Amino acid sequence: MPNKTLGQHFLNDNNILNLIADSALIQPEDFVVEIGPGKGSLTRVLAERTGKLTAIEIDSSLSDSLKQEFGPNVQILNADARNFDPATLFKKTDQYILLGNLPYYAALPILRSFLESERPPIRIVALVQREVAKLLCAEPGSMSLISVAFQVYGHLKILRNVKPGSFVPPPKVTSSIITLELRSDYLERIKNKSDFFQIVRAGFHSPRKQLKNSIASSMGLSGSEIIEMMNRAKVNPSRRAETLSIDEWISLHLSSMET
Numbered sequence: 001m002p003n004k005t006l007g008q009h010f011l012n013d014n015n016i017l018n019l020i021a022d023s024a025l026i027q028p029e030d031f032v033v034e035i036g037p038g039k040g041s042l043t044r045v046l047a048e049r050t051g052k053l054t055a056i057e058i059d060s061s062l063s064d065s066l067k068q069e070f071g072p073n074v075q076i077l078n079a080d081a082r083n084f085d086p087a088t089l090f091k092k093t094d095q096y097i098l099l100g101n102l103p104y105y106a107a108l109p110i111l112r113s114f115l116e117s118e119r120p121p122i123r124i125v126a127l128v129q130r131e132v133a134k135l136l137c138a139e140p141g142s143m144s145l146i147s148v149a150f151q152v153y154g155h156l157k158i159l160r161n162v163k164p165g166s167f168v169p170p171p172k173v174t175s176s177i178i179t180l181e182l183r184s185d186y187l188e189r190i191k192n193k194s195d196f197f198q199i200v201r202a203g204f205h206s207p208r209k210q211l212k213n214s215i216a217s218s219m220g221l222s223g224s225e226i227i228e229m230m231n232r233a234k235v236n237p238s239r240r241a242e243t244l245s246i247d248e249w250i251s252l253h254l255s256s257m258e259t
Contacts, residue, residue: 235252
């Protein structure tokens, strides 16, 4: 029986399983990490494409069953992916791909944990709740703190929506497959990640306010200081946080370091 506490909804649609695997662009020599293998539907597909597969399952009864089925061919770990350190699996030079049908309640913490680790994946293909996917993949005009926090790591897009009938038991909401292709250029331009997110949080502190007012009140800047800072960044002070692109947030961050 699926564990409701763990938010278990097992994907059993072969078309969707193959689409997830295809979208990961896995080569036989690639390291692959699967989050939440459950009963192993996606694991079986992935095991046919790579001999370097690790699956992380929080439910000990399911991880025990998977170990019996796959033996030494697939590394099955009984662990909470929200607290898992991929550095325990990979050397500094290793690259890996992250996939999974992520539990709705834990999707963002899992993704954030892997992206912020010392060994982030080069590519992510994940099944998440549709509303979460829309947040993650938002464009300027409907951005949020979550959108910025994830898009700074790479290019995110929604591949397709997945109806509840593709799962057992079916969830009450629609899911979406998202892909994230990591890129380093944004992070390389950020001088200090803590300072960058300080100004992003300040901007979204009062998202309906003009950006100059929201940032000034949150960071204790005078009117002249905030106007000067935003002019240097070539960002109109009357704009709202939801309209800024990642490039513009980085420009604001760099400008703030001159204030």
